[in-house]
Amino acid sequence: MNSNVNEVERIKARSNFLRGTLEASLADNITGALAPDDAQISKFHGFYEQDDRDQRDERHDRILEPYYSLMLRARLPGGVCTPQQWLTLDEIGRTLANGTLRLTTRQTFQYHGVLKQNIKAVIQGINRVMIDSIGGCGDVNRNVLCNPNPTVSELHQEVHGWARRISEHLLPRTQAYHEIWLDGEKLAGGKEHEPIYGPTYLPRKFKTAVAVPPDNDVDLYANDLGFIAIAEAGRLQGFNVTAGGGMGATHGDTTTYPRLADELGFVKPEQVLAVAEAMVTVQRDHGNRADRRHARLKYTIDQMGVEQFRYEVASRAGVNFALPKPVSFTSQGDRYGWVEGADGQRHLTLYIESGRVVDRPEQKLMTGLREIAGIHQGDFRITPNQNLIVARVPAHQQGEIESIAEKHGLLSEGVSSIRKQGLACVALPTCPQAMAEAERYLPGLFDKVEAMAERHGIGDTDCVIRITGCPNGCARPYLAELGLVGKGPGHYNLYLGGDGKGTRLNKRYRENLGEAEVLETMDQLLEQYAADRKPGERLGDFTIRTGLVTEVKQPARDFHD
Amino acid sequence: MALSQLQTLTNPLDDQQLQRLQSALEGMSSIQLTWVGGYLAGLGSQQPQAVAAEAEMHQSITILFGSESGNARAIAGALAERAASRGFEAGLFSMDDYRIRELTKERLVLIVVSTHGEGDPPEGARDLHSYLHGKRAPRLDKLKYAVLGLGDSSYQHFCRTAKEFDNRLHELGAERLLERIDCDVDYQKPSDDWTEKALDLTKAHIPAQGPKVVPLTRAAAKIPQARYGQDNPYRARLLENQRITGRGAVGDIRHLILSIDPEAISYTPGDTLGVWFQNDPLLAGEVLSEIGLNGDARISVKGRESRLSDALLRHYELTRLHPALVRGWASLAKSDDLSEIAADQARLWEYIQQHQVIDLVNQYPARPSADEFAGLLCPLQPRLYSISSSQTEFEDEIHLTLCLLQYQAFGRNYQGGASGFLVERLGEDESLDVYLVENPCFRLPGGGDTSIIMIGAGTGVAPYRAFMQQRAVNNDKGANWLIFGNRHFHNDFLYQLEWQRYRKAGLLDRVDLAFSRDQSEKVYVQHRIHQNGAELYRWLEEGAHLYLCGASVMGGDVKQALIEVVSEQSGQSPEGAAEYLETLRRQGRFQQDLY
């Protein structure tokens, strides 16, 4: 192996197609943690080692290791699951995890707080309802996003089918998952073969999304690989293909940056899998395996140049990219409440704060959803905004579902649109990368921002605020009109200038603000916006027009100025 | 260290001298060796001009780093490489892998440390940081040092940790070799420059490779100067009282560190400490008001006059009952009920185990005089606690592992007399009366090559911590096997980090754990003994020593399990197996400390 590769590459190489020493790690009862190599390999199986950071210092003083547990993330292309599946997911969350389900910005769910000795039971449990966690994390193609809008049902179904096929086509082929978790037959390592990935998989995670304009809830341009569905009269014609999007950056390191995907061209539906596979193999062969900070496809493309990259993909896939079709996106948010689809079925979008499905005294989300799942005949769809759609409800059941939702406080009447558009990543206490709070910070912050907006007479303003605990960007904060990105405990960088449609990056406005300064700065900003905005002008547009920030055009060069 | 190893190091003895030394030491037990080591060190220090001057030196650079995200680690690594390429002998340690107590022996330490959180040390630097800033910090007059800080000036507390290390080392008497540098996010160039400078200066302080001698032992030979005992206790100071069970734990177990003068108390792993305590003043007040006595009343205690309330705190048992008290109280209270209990041995014992003095006076009202009452009470007894440290490792400290006895009954909360005092009433830096209780029947094997099996539950693990410290310092080669049980893995795995470190270092060969409440069916240490019966028997057959420590109830179950295992593995009858264990016991190979 090339001596210039990073440690994770070596770990993958010696893992024998993702087996590592996972079984020994699970059996080692002196620690709740995994062996360091296995903590990398486990990601490909869908779970991360974490610890309760709230208790970390205290436990160290108590001569106890950190309170280790595992976070498992499932693969759920397009976020669709059945009520039967939901009931099982709910039960596992209550019995084998920390009593919650966490809906993610990539349309799936996570379990937090799974103890090492329970991980196998969790995986077997979801497997019983045909859900797996293969490639939930790790250097492979991740959960494929797909616009869940159920109202245009036929088109959606067709597009969702492609999302599913892409996800399946790009699954690792190793039997390690079945062997270790599902007690599958043991294959000799030599018999394994990864036709697409090869034995060291990709240099880094790889993300794919499928969008159906005019909705850009999937934040298509934040993905390594994107497909924009092009339909004529409700019939799918093909996709515009995009490549090289991503959010992750590192504070202070100007060689890292968020980047919007480039358009490569238009392809027919039947060319989708070939294009996806070609894109993956180009990244496999050209991605940076020395430095994980520069290993995402966006850097590979900036290295190669878009033209060269398009050429490589086209020739590997054996396709000719046609000129991309014109598309326009209008929003990156969800529509709440009931809507009726073309076929007369009803769909209820519920606002789930930070995607955390949990029972709280004032709102019994988990119980409510369980009761709904008990009678629901359609399906559930997790949205890329961490919300949940109770989809395909026949007209006669609308009332019944509505009353369960109402009884448990699931309806979002009275929730401001600022809050409803907001996103926060998980951050503390589970996320090892978090530098500041996010999910736990959001509710209190939004209380104050709402009050502020009221005071300036713009309480109904519609603006996208996103918070993350670190610059990795899990809630896609660089696509927000106002983004807060954690810098240290209680401290955030503030970004401005997204367009509310997910097609423009924002830019840093202030650095390392304490929570009080965040509020002060936002207050001034909202005051200015209330006074000087043009009719219908969004906050993000306003901040650019008035020169509070300059628009980011080529992030490699101008994101950090 | 084995003498044969001495040979491989550049040593100041010629072959003949070495041979003579070897033959002189042959056959000595580890305790004897320890003593001889100290003796020699003492001799050496009286001949300052000779070999001893070199012998006490560590002629190397030690590079310590504290890093969270790897930057400081990388810089320290590069520093070590450059030091090596210039011919220095450099040791590179992450601060959390470094044996803090070595610091006083160092001559030159280079520190590379970042700052995290809100100006906090990185995780791995916390222990060293707080040790140096705490009251246990040693003087470091012989040390030269330099600090490189890593940080980010957009944070409020730029490089605070580095500054703190720098200032504190200076305060402790160490001498700055080179001004500290605080590196910002672009640290490469400044850190390279600093590294070069530091190594240039190092050259001036560390002479060309001279002969290197590793001292034979760390502790000097000492014979206790005064004899302290139960009636003539030593006044120790409580340095630290640290809870060591997790947030959700039912049991509140503390790690207590007492400060002692090693001249006054010299202990061996396996020893216990006798502790005098004072009763809870609130409890004493309650008892007095319940029976209508005034605390100011004078009574005579051991021939001296004392206030009744003082006597209840210092001289009498207020938590434990004893039969004479129950009997006496029964007649005072003229209670048939209590008299019946007192007359029946079994019921009396049960009553005593489940009640305290306050319950007796509550449940059976009586109005004795102050003298009458005091006359019935049992004199205060000191309590014993296994020492959980080795003096070779912690020369002037005694560590205890103490479980706070607390429970609820009759609608109120109760605590144990001594454990309540030590855990809740005695403040850090306050003093208490203690005395050493030697425990020659609970000792490490004489030879370091002998393997040991340590079985214990709860605080029963305490002496094993001392054992491991001792075996590590001795560099004993015998294998170590811990079988430990408690309630929950996450909350009650006492000294978990230390056991993990021993395992990582290859000192702890096997660990078997039984956490009784982590699964629906209860699992205890005796189950682990059964599960590992073949292995355990093999160890015994190969000469391992077996230890058992903790609560007596557990002890009984474990002994039963041991008999069953030996019987299964050897094909003997249970009686034969019991005899086998008995033989081990007689040979000193099966030792118990049950309470």
Ligand code: SRM
């Ligand atoms: C749960 C979720 C956030 C949420 O609130 O919903 C999440 C949570 C985590 N992300 Fe993420 N990411 C999540 C979507 C994203 C997104 C958004 C997206 O994909 O649309 C991004 C930005 C897009 C991108 O990838 O560029 C994102 C960029 C990252 C990165 C930075 C990657 C980079 O290129 O620099 C990391 C760190 C890493 O990979 O080294 C990361 C790592 C993590 C980890 C696993 C932390 C870690 O490395 O151990 C977080 C687990 C926290 C926890 O306790 O649960 N996560 N993460 C999202 C799960 C998505 C899923 O179901 O697969």
Ligand SMILES: Cc1cc2nc3c(=O)[nH]c(=O)nc-3n(C[C@H](O)[C@H](O)[C@H](O)COP(=O)(O)OP(=O)(O)OC[C@H]3O[C@@H](n4cnc5c(N)ncnc54)[C@H](O)[C@@H]3O)c2cc1C
């Ligand atoms: C050799 C030896 C070594 C020891 N090592 C250790 C050690 O390392 N760590 C350690 O923590 N302990 C150790 N002990 C035990 C220790 O000595 C004390 O016995 C223990 O701390 C309790 O003492 P106390 O004064 O707190 O409680 P006490 O005041 O002695 O007891 C309180 C009284 O409360 C009553 N009582 C207790 N529990 C209940 C209940 N559940 N319900 C109703 N009534 C109850 C009983 O009447 C009891 O006598 C050791 C003992 C010995 C003999």
Ligand SMILES: Cc1cc2nc3c(=O)[nH]c(=O)nc-3n(C[C@H](O)[C@H](O)[C@H](O)COP(=O)(O)O)c2cc1C
């Ligand atoms: C959460 C967080 C908090 C930080 N806090 C501080 C700080 O208070 N002061 C400072 O000087 N640097 C601070 N830093 C910057 C680090 O010290 C800096 O990145 C350093 O290079 C890290 O070195 P290491 O990788 O060896 O830990 C912080 C970094 C992070 C991630």
Ligand code: SF4
């Ligand atoms: S953005 Fe950072 S803090 Fe938030 S979940 Fe992702 S990795 Fe964790």
